[in-house]
Amino acid sequence: MGLISAGTTIFDAGVVNGIGNMILVSSVTASSSASITFTLADYKEYQFYFVNIHAATSGAEYQFNLSIDSGSNYNVAKTSTAFESYHTEADNGAGVIYQGGADLAQGTGDQQLFRNLDTDNDCSYSGSLKLFNPSSDTFAKHYMARGNGMNTSPTSIDFNVAGYANTASAVDRIQFKMSSGNIDSGKILMFGIN
Amino acid sequence: MAVISAGTTLIDAGAISVPTGALILIKSITASSSASISFVDGASGVVFDGTYKSYIFKFIDVHPSTEADNTVFHFQCSTDGGSNYNTTMTSSHFRAGNYEDDSDRFLSFNITQAQSQDTDFASLINGSIGTDNDQSASGFLQIFNPADTTFVKHFISRTNSHNLNNVSMVAYNGGYFNTTSAIDAIQFKFSAGDVDNAVIKMYGVT
Numbered sequence: 001m002g003l004i005s006a007g008t009t010i011f012d013a014g015v016v017n018g019i020g021n022m023i024l025v026s027s028v029t030a031s032s033s034a035s036i037t038f039t040l041a042d043y044k045e046y047q048f049y050f051v052n053i054h055a056a057t058s059g060a061e062y063q064f065n066l067s068i069d070s071g072s073n074y075n076v077a078k079t080s081t082a083f084e085s086y087h088t089e090a091d092n093g094a095g096v097i098y099q100g101g102a103d104l105a106q107g108t109g110d111q112q113l114f115r116n117l118d119t120d121n122d123c124s125y126s127g128s129l130k131l132f133n134p135s136s137d138t139f140a141k142h143y144m145a146r147g148n149g150m151n152t153s154p155t156s157i158d159f160n161v162a163g164y165a166n167t168a169s170a171v172d173r174i175q176f177k178m179s180s181g182n183i184d185s186g187k188i189l190m191f192g193i194n
Numbered sequence: 195m196a197v198i199s200a201g202t203t204l205i206d207a208g209a210i211s212v213p214t215g216a217l218i219l220i221k222s223i224t225a226s227s228s229a230s231i232s233f234v235d236g237a238s239g240v241v242f243d244g245t246y247k248s249y250i251f252k253f254i255d256v257h258p259s260t261e262a263d264n265t266v267f268h269f270q271c272s273t274d275g276g277s278n279y280n281t282t283m284t285s286s287h288f289r290a291g292n293y294e295d296d297s298d299r300f301l302s303f304n305i306t307q308a309q310s311q312d313t314d315f316a317s318l319i320n321g322s323i324g325t326d327n328d329q330s331a332s333g334f335l336q337i338f339n340p341a342d343t344t345f346v347k348h349f350i351s352r353t354n355s356h357n358l359n360n361v362s363m364v365a366y367n368g369g370y371f372n373t374t375s376a377i378d379a380i381q382f383k384f385s386a387g388d389v390d391n392a393v394i395k396m397y398g399v400t
Contacts, residue, residue: 005196005206021218022216022217044393045254080362081292081299081362081363082290097301098301103292105292105293105296106295106296130334132332132333133254133332138327138328139257139329140329142332142355143354144333163292163362164354164356166294168327194219
């Protein structure tokens, strides 16, 4: 059954028109969380939004990893790049640099999204991550992230990460956590893009 | 006919009144040994006019049929319904790369991919994608207000590719089509060979 209003088809054949194609799949609010995990399905693209991610431990890195075995292991090989644009609050340092400490060359460890987070009450990281076609059983899985945060210096850092999970197996889980300590607070939203 | 639930009008006069998403899928094309992929306003259900102030194209696993140095995946726009894809543009292009074997990494401007009032196709990636079965590129291109007849038309893109030399390569491209004519078509292709595989999705942003 379809529904037509003023000559416009609102829904028909199981499809709602004009409702948008960016679907909020899940939203998690961190509260002293050791990790936050999302289950992935077959969207061609996922977008994660990070809102005021705050570390419990000073100097921690905010990072993610992927699983191909329903979360038993988070250790998919990845090759990636990382660079940052930064400017200190004291105005004594600024620039655009490659960040070799955050990239991976077939590494199975966690992929950093931001480095050296401070724990001051007003310090956090916000940004987004795109993950393409994780359910593919043919291609490597590309990802791109960009976010801004305040580090311990204190410095404003626009941090950019991109790479691919070098596996032809379907990726079915993604996990976010700190390199040390908990995610004290923050919100992660996962959208699927139709 | 209106649909009213608990006193709230959900549907009336051909519109949904509740908050909905702002990213509207207009057209999805799956390439299979395709010489090029085009989205032309008014053709095959494509809307590429003043309906939306911004359009986003998503590239999912773009895979070439030909592996060769300097074979890039690129795009151009048309102001005459797709008869010609040769709109003048000025753009910048920078990239970061890291080798799988950890032998090198870099971040730099790429002048060869930047355009200065050129009418060539503009590269969306840096370097060449490999043709190994698992090698591809994914990313997006956003074009702002293409139907405007006053301003130039800005665009930005970001892609990540699995390079033929086993390099993870992210490419940032930004620029403008230096025309006050409305843009009404866009074409994607490789500089040599076919698009062996790809899904390209076109969205309107409300």
